[in-house]
Amino acid sequence: MTHFDSRPLLIYFAVKYGGDFHKIITALELKEDPPMKEVEKVNRSLKCKAITLLDYDYPLRLKQILFPPIVLFYYGDISLLDNPQTLAVVGSRKISEYGKYCTEKIVSEIAKGRVIVSGLAQGIDATAHECAINSGGRTIAVLGSGIDYCWPPDNQKLYDEIKKNHLLISEYPGRTPPNGCNFPMRNRIVVGLSNGIYVPQVNTYNSGTMISVNLALEMNKDVFVAPEAIPCQTANNQLIGEGAIITIDSETILSELKWR
Numbered sequence: 001m002t003h004f005d006s007r008p009l010l011i012y013f014a015v016k017y018g019g020d021f022h023k024i025i026t027a028l029e030l031k032e033d034p035p036m037k038e039v040e041k042v043n044r045s046l047k048c049k050a051i052t053l054l055d056y057d058y059p060l061r062l063k064q065i066l067f068p069p070i071v072l073f074y075y076g077d078i079s080l081l082d083n084p085q086t087l088a089v090v091g092s093r094k095i096s097e098y099g100k101y102c103t104e105k106i107v108s109e110i111a112k113g114r115v116i117v118s119g120l121a122q123g124i125d126a127t128a129h130e131c132a133i134n135s136g137g138r139t140i141a142v143l144g145s146g147i148d149y150c151w152p153p154d155n156q157k158l159y160d161e162i163k164k165n166h167l168l169i170s171e172y173p174g175r176t177p178p179n180g181c182n183f184p185m186r187n188r189i190v191v192g193l194s195n196g197i198y199v200p201q202v203n204t205y206n207s208g209t210m211i212s213v214n215l216a217l218e219m220n221k222d223v224f225v226a227p228e229a230i231p232c233q234t235a236n237n238q239l240i241g242e243g244a245i246i247t248i249d250s251e252t253i254l255s256e257l258k259w260r
Contacts, residue, residue, distance in 0.1 A: 010052045012039040014071035019172035021185065024070050048073045048147050065192040065219065067185075069171040073147040076167040080140050081193065085259050086115040088194035090187075090212045091124030092203045099201030102226040103127045106198055109250035111137025114259070117193050119144065119186055120162075124200055126155055129162060140167045140193065144186040146176030184211050191215040195257050196222035198247065205235040213239065222256050
């Protein structure tokens with residue numbers, strides 16, 4: 001196919017292979033050449049919009065990460081990907097009252113005029129999205145399921161709000177169901193889009209949140225963590241002991257990221 005045809009071909013492969021990065025790359029390396037009618041049919045069938053690695057407005061931040069997504073399917077305001085002041089908020093799905101307080105305090109103080117990015121999971125993620133919206137900020141939800149598949153179902157109302165008024169993105173097409181291996185891949189996008197990440201609560205050291213923390217460190221991004229009381233059974237204080245930035249108010253984040 002010609003270069004002119006490359007963009008719809010990428011979208012075709014993303015749909016055919018369920019957004020699997022490595023399968024898409026393999027198809028390209030093997031120069032898989034599907035019938036043009038099939039490519040056009042798949043592109044016409046999309047309910048959502050899509051941005052590809054070939055597009056001029058593909059976000060530079062994602063080009064700089066390991067395994068940049070070949071195609072991002074989306075609903076909403078794609079310009080949010082280019083906001084220069086974006087904070088990722090990640091943490092436990094089993095949120096405590098203290099974790100909820102820390103999330104709401106920092107996000108409400110920092111969100112206005114900025115973008116909060118998270119993964120639409122239960123707990124910290126959902127609280128961060130909701131607080132960003134309620135505080136007059138903007139938010140990006142990065143899904144670990146297909147762009148048309150709300151997961152978890154309890155977040156359907158939040159999914160609909162972000163889809164309509166903010167930005168909903170996924171490298172997985174249509175109603176691709178959630179898969180365990182999708183979520184670490186999702187996390188690289190959450191972290192890649194951000195200037196730094198804030199962790200209000202992480203319950204165990206072997207959790208999905210730690211994948212995001214390690215990705216942030218690999219990308220040389222600041223990791224901000226809320227402190228916990230000494231007896232609490234969370235990994236927050238362990239992260240702080242290992243060099244994460246102790247964060248008790250938004251001033252710490254504003255100062256470290258030079259957001260004024």
